[in-house]
Amino acid sequence: MVIIADCGSTKSDWLLVHGGRDQQLENTQGFNPFFQSSSDIENILKTQLVPKVTTNAVEQIWFYGTGIHDSSRAEIVASALRNIFPKAAIEVEHDLLAAARATCKRSAGIACILGTGSNSCYYDGSKILDNVPSLGWLIGDEGSGTHLGKALLRAWYYRELPADLNAAFVADYPEGASAIKNRIYDKGANAYLASFTQFLGKNIQHPLIQKMVMNSFNEFLDRHVGKYSGYQQVPVHFVGSIAYHFQDILLACLDARNLHAGEILRKPIYSLAEYHVGPMGTSE
Template identity: 45%
Template sequence: MILIADSGSTKTAWRLLNAQGEVAQALTVGFNPYYQNTPEIAQTLKDSLLPQLPGATPQEVYFYGAGCSAKDKQDIVAAALLEVFPSAQAHVHHDLEAAARALCGHKEGIACILGTGSNSCLYDGEKIVQNLPNLGFILGDEGSGGYMGKHIVQAFLNQELPPDLHQAFEERYHTNRDEIVDNVYRKPYPNRYMAGFARFLSDHRDHPFIYQMICKCLGDFFEKAVIKYPDYQKKETHFVGSIAYYFRDILRTVAKQYGVTVCTILESPIEGLSQYHQQKLTL
């Protein structure tokens, strides 16, 4: 029996599998070792995962997560998993590997993540062969929910929103500069906080000001994370994540401006990952 986790900074989808198929599934908050340490992750797993999977004793746990590219960050998550499942082997991989396996299968392509955060890689059908630098929430994450949230909040605080949007924003969030600054600079998970404002863009996407903002944010992603790959126009490009999925119509429009061929767009890679590991179990 194996346990698979696909974790972003906001939520984690879990699947428990055996050789016959799916046994159970669960949903918890997201984990990111840049913001959480081993005891914090372990305690959250004990409080929210174990009650959903009573008696589960997987022999292996495959965790694909945001912020898990460096070994020291992988070790933080692995230690938490072993505290919760002491008899299991813990395998921690970057969420890009999950995206590439779920989106490209065994074919070459560009795999992109557009959720709370953003990232991309060039995949040769078996492994990631190139990954453009991702600078995280503060310096990068172009096109992500956090990035879009920052743009709409900046426009609100700088009095740059059209009057109708400014009023709608005020009535919806009842917030101000001090509260926003406190959440961004003093409280944990500023990326999650900012990503929450992306829903405002989704709800007002037909407004010309918002539509242009969405296009600009997505265009920034293509500029930083897609068109720098060699021969990108000749390769199939795939996307996974809530931002890619819910803005998929605008995403395809912006992609055409860069000559990018968008193929698969998924909200989550968990189903593709389940199929991948299910095949390994039956071998």
């Protein structure tokens, strides 16, 4: 048995592949080695994953996660996995490489993440050659859920929403301005801000909402994708819920720049399984 894992800060997907063919998807709480220790991670897996897996039968684990920015962070996760899966060969990598492998496969391309946060890289078919820094939700994350949430809230607080949208917003968020502001400056603000994309999706036919989403995507393309050498000659791929749910606008933004749109995946996990195990079950 092999396991492919895609781990975010709040949720993780674990795809168990039996005999190179049969697939079983399990979910656990997410984790980030920037904020959690190896023992914390081990405890999460022992309670949420181990009851669903025959640990001694696992031969290989490919783990991709948020926060894996260097070898020390990778070792935090690898140590927890080794303690639980003693017979498995373990590879721990950043989630940006997951996006690249899932979309580009073994060809050159630009891989982007547009989810709660955003990131991008230029991938040559085997490794990441360039990465415009992601500055996080406070001053960066263009094109992401947090970026869009901030744009919507600014428009609402500054009384820039037309009457119909304002009425819809108040109906959906009756807690009011003070309560929303308190949540913005509380723990977990990035996920809270990103949650407002539900309102954007519900009202996506409104011209102002379309413009808001388009502006955010254009800023991402300008600040990130457009900085890579040869960006107009290779496909631009996307992974993440924001890219997936707003793909019509995203594709229009790419087309306006004469960029080659590649794959747009909500989740990378099944494409990662194809990358590692192959569609016919041949392990690589």
